Amino acid sequence: MIESLRKLPREHKVSLLILSYGKISEWIDWQCEKHGAPVVVVEPKGTSTRCPRCSSKMMENRYRVFKCPRCGFEADRDTVAVLNIEKRALTQMGGSLTTPTALQMTDVNPNRCGEPVNPLKGTLAL
Template structure:
C-alpha cells in the first residue's frame, strides 16, 4: 500500500487576526467555514497513523508560477496563466504544487 508520510496544510492562523481587512462577503463566509476544526481533525487522524503534519505559508501560493516564480495573471475564473513562461492551470492546482515545494 502506498500512502502519504507528510500532510501539508496552509497556516491560516493569521486569517482571523486580519478579518477586519477582508470584504464583508468573505468575512461572513470565513466564520461559516470552521477551517480550524477541519485542520484539528486532520492533525488528529494523522497522529493516529503516525503521519507528520506541516503547516506552510499560503501567501501568493495560487498566483506564483511554479515553473519560473513570476506572478501569474487570471485569464478565466480560477484559471491563471504566466505571462513570462506561458504555464497555465487552475489556481488550486498551482497552490498545491507551490505548497508541496515549500514556496
C-alpha cells in the same frame, strides 16, 4: 435555527466560523498522528498567483485560470495553489518526501472513515 444565527452579531458569526476551522484542524492533526504522517504548516499567501515552475507572477488568462507570461504554464488557480503549497512543504521538510518517522497510534482500530470501531460489535463506537 438559521434565523437565530442570522440575528447574531457579526463578531459571534466570525467566532463560530473560526471554531469550525479549528475542529477541522484538530481532526487533521489527529489523523496525521494516527497514521504517522508529518504535519507541515505552510503560509498560503501568494500561492495561487505565483508560477510553480519559475516563481514569476502569473496573469489571469480566463476566469480562475492563470497563465505564466515567462514559461507559459497554465492552470486553474486552485491547482496552482496546491502545487505551490506542496513545493513549500517539501522545502520545509528538507526537499524530499521521505517515509514518515513518527510513531503510529495503536490504541485505535480505524475503519475506512477513520473513526474508532467498537471491537465487541464491529460497529462505530458512540
